[in-house]
Amino acid sequence: MTVEVHSLGCRLNLAESERLRGLLGEAENLVVINSCAVTSEAVRQTRQAIRRARKARPDARLLVTGCAAEVEREALAAMPEVDGLIANTAKLDPRAWNVAPAPRPPEVRGYTRAFVQVQNGCDHACTFCVIPQGRGPSRSHTVAEVLEDIAVHLDAGVNEVILTGVDLTSWGSDLPGTPRLGALAEAILARFPALPRLRLSSIDGAEVDDALFALLASEARVMPHVHLSLQHGHNLMLKRMKRRHSRADALDLVGRLRARRPEIAIGADLIAGFPTEDEDAHAANLSIIEELGVVHGHVFPYSQRPGTPAARMPQVDRRIIRARAAQLREKVASMRDSWLAAHLGKPLWVLAERGGSGHAADFAPVRVPPGTPPGALVEVVPARIVEGMLEA
Template identity: 65%
Template sequence: MNATLAEPQVISLGCRLNLAESERIRGILAGERDVVVVNSCAVTGEAVRQTRQAIRRARRAHPDARLLVTGCAAEIERAQIAAMPEVDGLVANSAKLDPRAWNTAPAARAETTLHTRAFVAVQNGCDHACTFCVIPQGRGPSRSLTIEQVLREVETHLAQNAAEVVLTGVDVTSWGTDLADRPLLGTLVLAILDRFPELRRLRMSSLDGVEIDPLLLELFASEPRLMPHLHLSLQHGHDLILKRMKRRHSRRDAVDLIANLRTRRRDLAVGADLIAGFPTESEEHHAANLSIVHELGIVHGHVFPYSPRPGTPAARMPQVAHGEIKRRAAELRTAVAASRNAWLAALVGKPLEILAESDGTGYSPEFARVQLPSSTPRGAIVTVTPGTVDKGLLQ
């Protein structure tokens, strides 16, 4: 006999926005029994494969549960996901935070947060048309929360003892473009910092560097509570490929941005999304992708082997051979790993303020992972001076 799930299980794939939304879904479904939700991703073909795999795994683990799927894969691959025998129903991406879509009444928020850091989705959707991307099809146009709505979300998380807040979205730097007075993202960040002096750490998720406004740039450079961790939606290091991707920045834009910030904030840690093997990518283009890892000092790298998505312009361009894509992705990951290892080694012997997780580790302001004493309570911020690095972990 299979045991009934006493509380809903929400499986989150993909981006930080999905993670934030999964927490909201879990709250909406609080009190429901024997329900499994897969909050899916469709950013690449591999992401869709992993979504299908997660659905099958969830059904094997909970054969009698009601299994519902939402998220981008459930929107973009709607017919295919709905046809899976494991799936009992789909919830539209645009409706997944509406309790009515789940046929349940709004649940009271939990008394304690489930994470040491709270993800606040300040924006959803995207108005851009990158040639490789299907996410606008799954998320729709850009929509922003108002400043007051964001402040209420942050206040709720602080009341639940969150030590760090992460602002997230599909295209975070487009926040405010759909609001009446078209405020810029820096205005929102400053409002949060001013309203909540007790907030110790504010972190930004992936940003489009060319759209960072002057106030946000100033806050990154000078505000100690805004974490020195800038993750760029970079995608590539060669201008021709960036043009064919229909990105809005050049390589020089990214280089100048990081150089400008590092003159004022030496501890800035840079992350970036990079795509390997984009259609028409030559060895010269790939070499530029590799070299920008070193030039920017990228230590948090998300490397994506290109996979064509039906209906996108890039899928109709001349494709790079699959084996070449895998090789180039591996070389990019090796370059990022070397940059990361050198960066971690440079942090040895330096006192770091670490936010403790539940697994005996924690993260520095720069998002370096650090081993902590087993007695460190979850959510505490403690000072640690690491003495060595072992397998990517400061100890």
């Protein structure tokens, strides 16, 4: 058998896994686990993936890369199923795999949307996060490199490009002239006037520049969908997390966007049970979901990560953390139900995916008509909601 790559975690890992497949080509009998370490649960899932892969391919060479290969290096190296580790910062370097350099960009493998990596690493020091340990400092791809990647995907018929990075909105901080992400988005839209959809992965609201704001607020080809790396709704928790925004900052950004583009859908990452979180702080976390109108919520029970400042703070009982995470998820689900209902009877342009589903511009999930080819943009007028999905 040839190379097999299993990806865990973020969209950036998905993008890198595709590049790995192109890089490794037809390597003989090789399994790669592109791991995640953002939470202890992610590490547990990485271990499970390693064991499953070894059971399925007992004779293959099994190598692990990704964030867990840095943060949990000794523990993963000690697993009997693992033959070796590849440093996360070197995983796209052919020399790390002892293979010939592959053409850049990699082969496109028929995905309906393209995840394009524009940045890696992080220069910030959030007290709960191990990602800088796993990914290193912020590094930006040049405009020319990004445009080259996108051109290959568009030539293959992709109708949506999603810009990804560890700290996406820090793009350009290490490039000559320190350009901002808005300038990159403008360059993409100018270079590819036929690109129907440009979407952003998670962004830091504190880093949204004027040009990026203008595009999000008024450019039809930039999708009306903003996912904020929010983390909490209480100012003291944000301060102890060492985030760079306040609750008021998040409300102001979303308010200004909605004033210009009312249909914009808001997503957010939220942590439940951060160290020292009391009932008042949890209540603020709950209330910001409604105040921002969060309909795409990623709720994480706080996970104590080795070597982080938050791990040394007074911890919240695990049972309380689980209960608070459930309450946050319930609140997001309630907001999402009302939001989906508001789509009924309204025409939506939907990007069809495999399995008969797709997503509207605001990332609402939609059932597409039978026979719609993956990757096509099709108009759907939803009449009902079935199992959390809009359908005609």
